[in-house]
Amino acid sequence: MVTESPQKPGRGKAVSWLRDNRVVRSIFRRGYPDNDLDRAAVMFSNFFLHVLPARTHVHSLKPTYTWGLGVISLFLFIILLGTGSLLMFFYVPSTGRAYSDMKDLQFVVSYGVVLRNLHRWAAHAMVAVVFLHMCRVFYTASYKAPREFNWVIGVLLWGATLMMSFTGYLLPWDQLAYWAITVGSSIASYPPLVGEYIRTLMLGGDTVGQNALIRFYVMHVIVLPGIMMILMGVHFWRIRKDGGLSRPPAPPSDAARGEAAAFSPHKTYMLVELAEGKTPMVDAQAPEEEVMSWPHTVFRMLVVFVGVVAVLSAVAYFFDAPLEELANPDHPPNPAKAPWYFLGLQEIVSYSALAGGVIVPAAAIIGLMTIPYVDRDPEGQGTWFTSGQGRRITLWSVVAVIPVVLVLTWLNEHYAVRILVPGASQIWVDLLNPGTILIILFAAGSLYIWRRTGSSRMGALALYSYFLTSYLIYTLIGLYFRGANWAWIWPWQATGLH
Amino acid sequence: MTASMDEQTPRRRMLLGLGWISFLISLLGPVLANVRFLFPNVVYEGESVLKLDSLEKYTVGSITFFADKKIVLFREKDGFRACTAVCPHLRCVISPFVGAPGASPDILRARCPCHGSTFDGRGQVLGGPAPRGLDFFLVTKSPDGRVVVDTRKVVAPSEHFKL
Ligand code: HEM
Ligand code: FES
Numbered sequence: 001m002v003t004e005s006p007q008k009p010g011r012g013k014a015v016s017w018l019r020d021n022r023v024v025r026s027i028f029r030r031g032y033p034d035n036d037l038d039r040a041a042v043m044f045s046n047f048f049l050h051v052l053p054a055r056t057h058v059h060s061l062k063p064t065y066t067w068g069l070g071v072i073s074l075f076l077f078i079i080l081l082g083t084g085s086l087l088m089f090f091y092v093p094s095t096g097r098a099y100s101d102m103k104d105l106q107f108v109v110s111y112g113v114v115l116r117n118l119h120r121w122a123a124h125a126m127v128a129v130v131f132l133h134m135c136r137v138f139y140t141a142s143y144k145a146p147r148e149f150n151w152v153i154g155v156l157l158w159g160a161t162l163m164m165s166f167t168g169y170l171l172p173w174d175q176l177a178y179w180a181i182t183v184g185s186s187i188a189s190y191p192p193l194v195g196e197y198i199r200t201l202m203l204g205g206d207t208v209g210q211n212a213l214i215r216f217y218v219m220h221v222i223v224l225p226g227i228m229m230i231l232m233g234v235h236f237w238r239i240r241k242d243g244g245l246s247r248p249p250a251p252p253s254d255a256a257r258g259e260a261a262a263f264s265p266h267k268t269y270m271l272v273e274l275a276e277g278k279t280p281m282v283d284a285q286a287p288e289e290e291v292m293s294w295p296h297t298v299f300r301m302l303v304v305f306v307g308v309v310a311v312l313s314a315v316a317y318f319f320d321a322p323l324e325e326l327a328n329p330d331h332p333p334n335p336a337k338a339p340w341y342f343l344g345l346q347e348i349v350s351y352s353a354l355a356g357g358v359i360v361p362a363a364a365i366i367g368l369m370t371i372p373y374v375d376r377d378p379e380g381q382g383t384w385f386t387s388g389q390g391r392r393i394t395l396w397s398v399v400a401v402i403p404v405v406l407v408l409t410w411l412n413e414h415y416a417v418r419i420l421v422p423g424a425s426q427i428w429v430d431l432l433n434p435g436t437i438l439i440i441l442f443a444a445g446s447l448y449i450w451r452r453t454g455s456s457r458m459g460a461l462a463l464y465s466y467f468l469t470s471y472l473i474y475t476l477i478g479l480y481f482r483g484a485n486w487a488w489i490w491p492w493q494a495t496g497l498h
Numbered sequence: 499m500t501a502s503m504d505e506q507t508p509r510r511r512m513l514l515g516l517g518w519i520s521f522l523i524s525l526l527g528p529v530l531a532n533v534r535f536l537f538p539n540v541v542y543e544g545e546s547v548l549k550l551d552s553l554e555k556y557t558v559g560s561i562t563f564f565a566d567k568k569i570v571l572f573r574e575k576d577g578f579r580a581c582t583a584v585c586p587h588l589r590c591v592i593s594p595f596v597g598a599p600g601a602s603p604d605i606l607r608a609r610c611p612c613h614g615s616t617f618d619g620r621g622q623v624l625g626g627p628a629p630r631g632l633d634f635f636l637v638t639k640s641p642d643g644r645v646v647v648d649t650r651k652v653v654a655p656s657e658h659f660k661l
Contacts (some may be wrong), residue, residue, distance in 0.1 A: 331565060
């Protein structure tokens with residue numbers, strides 16, 4: 001099989017020698033892949049490339065289809081592993097040392113501040129990018145059969161990403177960390193029966209102290225990264241087994257229309273492709289819709305990687321990760337705010353801890369996980385928003401939620417249960433608050449659309465858009481409209497504490 | 499295994515079933531042990547019986563806020579009362595009570611900085627998300643004449659330690 005790559009005119013001898021000599025061959029087994037045979041072979045023989053297929057469907061490479069978001073999530077994760085491992089050389093998870101180690105990283109260790117910034121901004125970016133990736137998968141209906149379970153794995157990855165951020169948040173042991181975790185772990189104590197146990201398990205005691213710090217540290221550096229690596233491995237493996245990325249169904253090929261078999265005469269099949277039902281490439285797929293993964297996919301990914309590193313480096317150079325005063329268990333900062341991606345939840349928690357800490361997250365997780373099993377008909381797979389109707393429903397769902405959320409927020413400011421009836425029982429507070437009311441409205445709205453259109457996909461589009469929009473609004477409220485004692489303020493009145 | 503399920507003798511099937519069940523039960527032990535392992539038996543988190551200053555230090559009508567001990571001590575004409583300074587919503591430390599010295603507990607107000615719960619001098623929730631009021635603790639006196647607050651013993655908000 002070994003073919004001598006022909007010497008191309010005009011290329012220096014040195015370059016060809018560098019690309020192809022005994023040592024290179026001992027590592028890569030072949031010369032530089034400059035013919036289609038080697039380009040296919042490199043994808044099989046290289047451990048790191050064999051995640052990718054030898055050929056990629058052109059639709060999967062469209063930037064406007066994936067926006068590269070899954071790949072960017074992966075690169076951010078890798079960057080976090082690298083920077084995090086380096087930070088570990090200087091950080092000791094002890095309540096007496098953690099904060100001063102942070103200060104040392106900031107002011108004493110060479111490039112410590114850059115590494116810390118990179119780690120922090122990559123973590124924020126990952127939360128955002130994984131979330132956007134989930135939105136892309138949702139709005140292109142890529143969760144449908146046979147990808148239902150990969151969507152569920154995705155939801156677990158999303159949860160793990162949030163837990164990574166949450167556990168990392170405590171490690172600097174500053175005011176922000178201490179009180180965000182005090183509040184966050186107390187939210188965990190609200191589920192009936194098991195709540196207090198969960199909290200004790202998280203903190204290793206009853207207060208945020210040394211036990212909590214070491215637990216969060218172990219979760220952050222070993223347990224959660226390990227879980228995520230396994231989940232990502234399964235995630236990627238399943239993408240391959242599901243025949244690559246979703247795409248709109250191919251127009252029936254000549255073979256499918258006419259002759260009996262759906263086999264393409266243009267292709268060679270391997271045994272694995274014939275063994276199971278509808279495995280990857282057996283879909284009537286014309287060879288001209290595929291390109292060689294080397295270079296088309298591999299180098300696109302490389303460009304994305306360089307882009308991610310470039311943007312992150314620029315941000316890390318110009319913006320320092322925040323570090324507040326040393327944790328003071330006696331006085332919470334006022335206002336005490338969670339990290340931005342939990343602020344929407346904190347806003348709902350400020351109406352009722354049961355609604356914000358248990359009902360809304362449980363509804364969101366159960367809703368997300370069951371979407372592919374409820375919305376089953378294959379309609380619209382691989383097309384953004386499914387159809388013109390889907391586009392309209394998405395748009396109107398977003399538009400309709402805005403006034404509803406704003407009115408409920410206003411009502412809550414002026415006519416909340418405990419304003420009308422001071423000292424009212426907690427049951428009423430848990431039942432009649434914007435969080436619980438919205439869940440009921442959302443369920444009713446999406447069921448109505450499902451019935452009106454007769455399409456579960458349209459109902460799902462509405463439901464997802466409702467949740468997305470309302471969460472964004474609550475995040476903005478938490479960020480810019482909440483001041484001391486969580487009272488309503490206008491952004492220009494902010495004291496600059498956050 | 500070569501024989502399919504229906505070709506097996508009932509005896510063989512039963513043994514196989516027993517094997518599976520014992521295997522699953524044998525897993526249960528280690529799993530529970532590992533979960534139990536994660537729950538601490540001893541925690542070193544400071545005292546639950548708090549010794550304050552001598553009785554006379556607190557003048558009638560004063561409200562003393564102990565941020566470090568996370569309690570509030572009320573000296574009223576009927577005696578002493580003490581409540582927690584930890585908000586029952588999500589455990590932030592509330593801000594000190596405000597009100598004229600000697601004001602009735604109904605007029606006193608304390609707010610939580612985290613989500614704005616409001617409490618009166620009886621610990622009752624007036625507003626905000628707190629699911630219940632502030633706990634009041636048993637107040638006693640030590641042999642050397644100092645105020646002692648036992649945070650393990652919750653009492654009615656109206657109960658005073660009389661002199
Ligand atoms: C750590 C987080 C994650 C990583 C690193 C990751 C990575 C990837 C990558 C590299 C792809 C290939 C296509 C693309 O770039 O869009 C992909 C596809 C996919 N992801 Fe993720 N993902 C993550 C989280 C999620 C989440 C949160 C969901 C949904 C709940 C999800 C569901 C899916 C599905 C269903 C596909 C197949 C899409 C298709 O066939 O079009 N993933 N993921
Ligand atoms: S912690 Fe006090 S109101 Fe939330």
